[in-house]
Amino acid sequence: MKEYFGKNIRLYGQTAGKTALLIPAIKRMLAVKKSHSKLLDVGCGNAYFIDIAREFGFEYSGLDISQDMLDWARDEHPDGKFTLCSATDMAKHYSEKFDIILISMLFLHFDKKEDILKTLIESKKILNPGGIVVIGNPHPCFDSYMRKKIFNQKDV
Numbered sequence: 001m002k003e004y005f006g007k008n009i010r011l012y013g014q015t016a017g018k019t020a021l022l023i024p025a026i027k028r029m030l031a032v033k034k035s036h037s038k039l040l041d042v043g044c045g046n047a048y049f050i051d052i053a054r055e056f057g058f059e060y061s062g063l064d065i066s067q068d069m070l071d072w073a074r075d076e077h078p079d080g081k082f083t084l085c086s087a088t089d090m091a092k093h094y095s096e097k098f099d100i101i102l103i104s105m106l107f108l109h110f111d112k113k114e115d116i117l118k119t120l121i122e123s124k125k126i127l128n129p130g131g132i133v134v135i136g137n138p139h140p141c142f143d144s145y146m147r148k149k150i151f152n153q154k155d156v
Contacts, residue, residue, distance in 0.1 A: 062081070
């Protein structure tokens with residue numbers, strides 16, 4: 001996860017698989033909910049999805065564990081709402097509830113399945129009744145970043 005801290009954050013970018021597959025799928029999911037709903041982007045990084053969320057009429061909030069990524073997000077979106085915290089204990093940082101919780105490209109960074117479960121349990125605590133959790137991870141065969149991370153392919 002060193003790419004999400006320090007000077008390395010400016011190397012972060014969207015992969016071809018994410019741009020071609022994941023983002024259109026997330027847009028389809030966002031179209032299902034009413035606008036003027038609240039969206040929480042878990043592991044928001046540089047707040048890549050803020051403009052997409054706003055395009056669909058959502059009130060956007062983001063959280064991340066990297067202060068460096070949140071600083072970048074605030075530089076790009078000074079009017080955004082961002083919280084520094086871990087996804088595994090996020091509920092204690094929010095008194096409000098959300099209509100959509102977006103978890104994109106986060107689970108592949110967890111070392112333990114328990115962290116995935118904790119994140120889902122925390123999501124449920126701050127999700128409005130009838131709300132949805134959108135989990136996005138492109139299939140590894142479509143994304144070189146994931147093939148390198150998951151399968152340890154050195155040629156990627």
